[in-house]
Amino acid sequence: MTDHKEFVQIRHAQKSFGALEVLKDISLTVERGQIVAIIGPSGSGKSTLLRAINDLDPLTGGEVWLDGVQVNRSLPFRQYEKHINQMRQDIGMVFQHFNLFPHMTARENVTMAPKMLKGLSKDEADALAREQLDKVGMLERIDYYPSQLSGGQKQRVAIARALAMKPKLMLFDEATSALDPELVDEVNQVMKKLAEEHMTMIIVTHEMDFAASVCDRVLFMDQGVVVEEGPPEVVFKSPEKERTRAFLRKHLEGAR
């Protein structure tokens, strides 16, 4: 649409489960083509924030905007469902545990939604599956079921599935956390490739090296607030806040 700088905008996001407040007035702007990493200890609210962007975990307060349209508009139930299903087509999501559909082959995982929602013909869907699976290096396994794939391969198919809807924004929720260490790199390579193509991405991650190498900006969250944010060189090398330093120190120790 327009070229507004505020491609993704989160305004005063607030989320509580009963008395427990997991997001406390968070605001965040992501420009088109930017890659933002969210880091922080578990329970800091980073996944909740990510999942609020496509309304998987609805906010209890605040707004989410994508490309000039409010995602979490208040509408009557039926209209809202229609609206959110439409919005979600523009927001790809990749999960920690892949969540591939086990009863479908890689090809079917990729083409199911485009066929249903965009009315692709069999040939178009097939071409799409080849294109997307080729992009993630999984073309050879196009007719394999998830049970026949390794974790890294599953995650790459899951990325292809999300890309098949031609999203404007990709969300990664700890996409490599469930992988054996030797399988992490193949997934990171795919994400790097997306970065080179200027896909807008928001990445929740535990991998500081990866975040430092691909991201334009890093957010450190703790206890439902953004403690510190800035370019990776600053946040990782010379963080201002003591909490950030403590987290990074602990994390580096853990990595050793």
Next chain:
Amino acid sequence: MGLDFTVIPKHIDIILLGCLWTIAITAAAALLSFFGGIFFAVIALYAPAVIRLPFRLFEWVFMGTPLLLQLFLIYFGLVQIGVDLPAFVAGVIGLGLHFAVYNSELIQTAILSVDKGQMEAARTVGLSRGQALRKVVVPQAVRAVIPPIGNNMIALLKDSALVSVIGVSELTLSAQRAIGATYRPFEFYILAAAFYYAINLGMEWVQRKIERRIALSR
């Protein structure tokens, strides 16, 4: 008087015809119970209360009363309100709905135990809840309960003997007719039992084929 299996060949055609009817009614009722079971499971879990609560009553009637009584009700009872069903159709409906309710119980549990990440993944690519259920959740749930559904289908085969009482000439009734003509109950009941067992083996074979086919996609 001793046993004399030589009477069998003379009456084998009526027994074989009975076999065919048993297979036909079992197959038709099995299909009804399978798809009906899926349908009932979705209603029981997701329909609004106005539909769900009457449905519970219906479920209770089918689970809590004898199948024989249900067959009588469908075949003899419905005539009084103007629904005159052929015996075969009444038998298929009675058996089919009865086992649909049992299948529905299995499928409901299976739907609830499908990882919730599956629904989430389906929703994030833009599917509605209904689309996600239909394409993602229910197919996985059904795959997970193919073995116990298979057991229900074997029970259905055995209970199909009950439709003899509403006059469907299936295997049991055919055996009784042969016995009426020969006064040889032991021989013909044994023969019928052997045929039931053979059909049973056939069903198990089909079930194994299905299980092998879906093994990868689970």
